[in-house]
Ligand SMILES: [Zn+2]
């Protein structure tokens with residue numbers, strides 16, 4: 001069995017197809033999916049999906065790319081996460097690729113999420129793009145990792161170097177790979193995935209974005225996470241069953257999901 005550790009099935013293009021998505025998950029032995037919150041106005045929709053479907057979990061957080069959106073406070077994140085189906089804080093992090101100018105607000109928002117994670121003991125879902133040095137620095141400054149009393153979390157849709165992966169691993173974080181790792185051009189990332197121990201790895205779709213090969217360019221969905229798992233198995237030269245079992249166990253352990 002597989003788990004999609006990061007998807008956005010609350011987005012209208014996917015939410016409109018829920019019965020179809022659930023059938024595809026079952027067909028591909030994808031047993032659970034984590035629907036990740038990107039802003040507060042959308043949070044009720046994310047929570048509603050988690051409440052409606054037993055094998056859908058959810059997170060609460062405000063994505064670093066969302067500029068004109070209500071800013072969350074630590075208290076607010078703590079309050080909103082007090083629900084058994086909310087298993088993580090995020091997605092949060094830094095993204096210097098899409099936005100320019102003074103991004104101090106992004107760093108402040110990231111610090112807020114790390115504080116909420118430390119209080120609630122719910123793991124962080126971290127997004128980092130063109131900002132790895134600051135991301136790691138803030139994780140250290142705010143004590144996000146298990147080495148500093150935090151509960152760590154996952155570096156989602158990982159596309160950074162092995163050095164960045166190792167810094168996160170040292171703080172107790174897991175590394176999650178998306179369909180990007182299956183792309184022909186992703187040679188460097190494939191080398192990183194080969195080096196990251198399976199015991200610290202998660203797999204995800206980040207759907208509706210980033211469909212893996214052989215669906216590249218189409219709309220992505222949780223059922224396709226199986227293809228990320230298959231690619232990792234080939235890359236690491238281990239049985240698919242081992243990738244499925246280990247990444248599932250990693251997810252359930254990290255997010256304290258009762259089996
Ligand atoms: Zn992201």
Ligand SMILES: [Zn+2]
Nearest residue numbers: 006036091206
């Ligand atoms: Zn995402």
